[in-house]
Amino acid sequence: MRKFAGVVIVFCALIFLMFESAIAAQRKRTEYPAEGVVINIAHNDRLNMRENPDAKSRIIDALDNGTHVTVNGEAKSPNGSKWYYIYNEASGVSGYVSAKYIGLHSKNSAKGKYPAEGVVINTADNDRLNIREKPSTKSRILDALDNGAHVTVNGEASSSSGAKWYFIHDEESGVSGYVSAKYIELQ
Numbered sequence: 001m002r003k004f005a006g007v008v009i010v011f012c013a014l015i016f017l018m019f020e021s022a023i024a025a026q027r028k029r030t031e032y033p034a035e036g037v038v039i040n041i042a043h044n045d046r047l048n049m050r051e052n053p054d055a056k057s058r059i060i061d062a063l064d065n066g067t068h069v070t071v072n073g074e075a076k077s078p079n080g081s082k083w084y085y086i087y088n089e090a091s092g093v094s095g096y097v098s099a100k101y102i103g104l105h106s107k108n109s110a111k112g113k114y115p116a117e118g119v120v121i122n123t124a125d126n127d128r129l130n131i132r133e134k135p136s137t138k139s140r141i142l143d144a145l146d147n148g149a150h151v152t153v154n155g156e157a158s159s160s161s162g163a164k165w166y167f168i169h170d171e172e173s174g175v176s177g178y179v180s181a182k183y184i185e186l187q
Contacts, residue, residue, distance in 0.1 A: 032074075036086065036102040037119050037185065038067040039150045049095040053083035061093040065148020066121050069097075071104060103150070103187045117187035118153040118168065120145045120179075131177040135165035143175040151179075153186060 038047050046062035053075040063069070070087040075096065077083055082099040103119055120129050128144035135157040145151065155167040157178065164181035 032072050033087075034071045034104050036069045036071045036084065036104050037121070037148075037187075038063045038065055038069065038097075038101060039103040039119050039148060047097055047101050049086070049088065049093060049097050051095060053077045053085075053096040055098075057096070060095045061088055061091050063088060063097070065146065066119065067148075069102070071102060074099065116153045118151045118166065118184040119187060120147055120149040120151065120183055121185045122183055123147045129179055129183045131168065131170065131175055131179055133177055135159045135163075135167075135178040137180075139178070142177045143170065143173050145170060145179070151184070153184065156181065 046064055047067075048059045049061035049063060050057040051060050052058075054077050067088065067090070070089065071084045072087060072094070073085040075083050075085060083096045084099050084102050085094065085096055086102070087094045103117065123129050123146070128146055129149075130141045131143045131145060132139040133142055134140075136159050149170065149172070151168040151170050153166045153168050154176070157165050157167060159165060165178045166181050166184050167176070168179055168184070169176040
């Protein structure tokens with residue numbers, strides 16, 4: 001009888017572990033629709049939206065860095081790369097873009113946990129976001145970032161006026177410094 005009870009306990013433990021693994025795997029999957037933003041596009045370039053998940057497919061729209069989109073699903077290209085099926089509300093067009101150019105907004109976004117991924121948003125046309133030595137608009141400018149630039153957020157600080165600033169690192173230029181938090185969207 002003890003042997004049977006032991007087998008039942010082991011069997012139940014295995015079932016529980018399999019169930020828990022399935023739940024954990026489900027949590028890691030992205031649920032669609034999801035919010036996304038166009039990232040990592042070269043300066044003065046645009047992201048091509050295509051009819052099918054393939055770089056040779058017909059171009060149906062083009063998106064600027066920092067453009068917000070709705071991600072409705074994903075697909076694989078013929079060569080196996082990941083693509084997102086997105087909707088661009090501004091143009092009303094749906095199509096495919098390479099996943100490496102879309103930053104998904106996580107429901108578990110950084111919110112105070114650093115390092116975190118960030119994207120420069122809302123800078124005026126033909127303007128750049130200044131990276132400063134200290135969290136102040138009067139501090140020395142170290143470099144500047146374009147709208148849609150992808151950065152690593154390593155912490156936050158407040159200016160003397162109480163405004164929130166992020167301490168960021170720009171991998172492209174190698175510069176670290178402070179930027180106003182209102183121009184960074186955490187991923």
